Amino acid sequence: MMDWNAYRDQINAAVRGMSAANPDLVRAYAGLSHANAKSSHLDFKTRELIALAVAVSLRCDGCINAHTEAAIKAGASKEEIVDALGVAIMVNAGAAMVYSARTIDAYDAKSAGQ
Structure with a gap:
């Protein structure tokens, strides 16, 4: 099976790279996540x-x-x-x-x- 912690670290590193290339893209995704977290x-x-x-x-x-x-x-x-x-x-x-x-x-x- 997968090493889920190592996989998470790989994904996070790739997302940081995407954010460096296009910060608005990653910021928009984060905005969706934050908006959903505010559900009452x-x-x-x-x-x-x-x-x-x-x-x-x-x-x-x-x-x-x-x-x-x-x-x-x-x-x-x-x-x-x-x-x-x-x-x-x-x-x-x-x-x-x-x-x-x-x-x-x-x-x-x-x-x-x-």
Whole structure:
């Protein structure tokens, strides 16, 4: 498996390099993160559990790394994280089902035209 701390350090170094090249880009991203952190409707732990499910759906190791650490700091248990990941698995399976139906629709439309 991955050395998640070393990976975090690599990502942080790359982001610092991007920031040196285009500080406005990284500042804008940080602004999104800070705006989300000010939510008064969802607590920090819930937001981090959602972020983990989204990170899995997007297949973003950097996001998984950051949001796993944040979820732990927010008090999320392993069981809560597994439940959030279960939602990601369910939604991704549903998305695969929907896109499979679209594929059959494309097949039917294309094969009818031949």
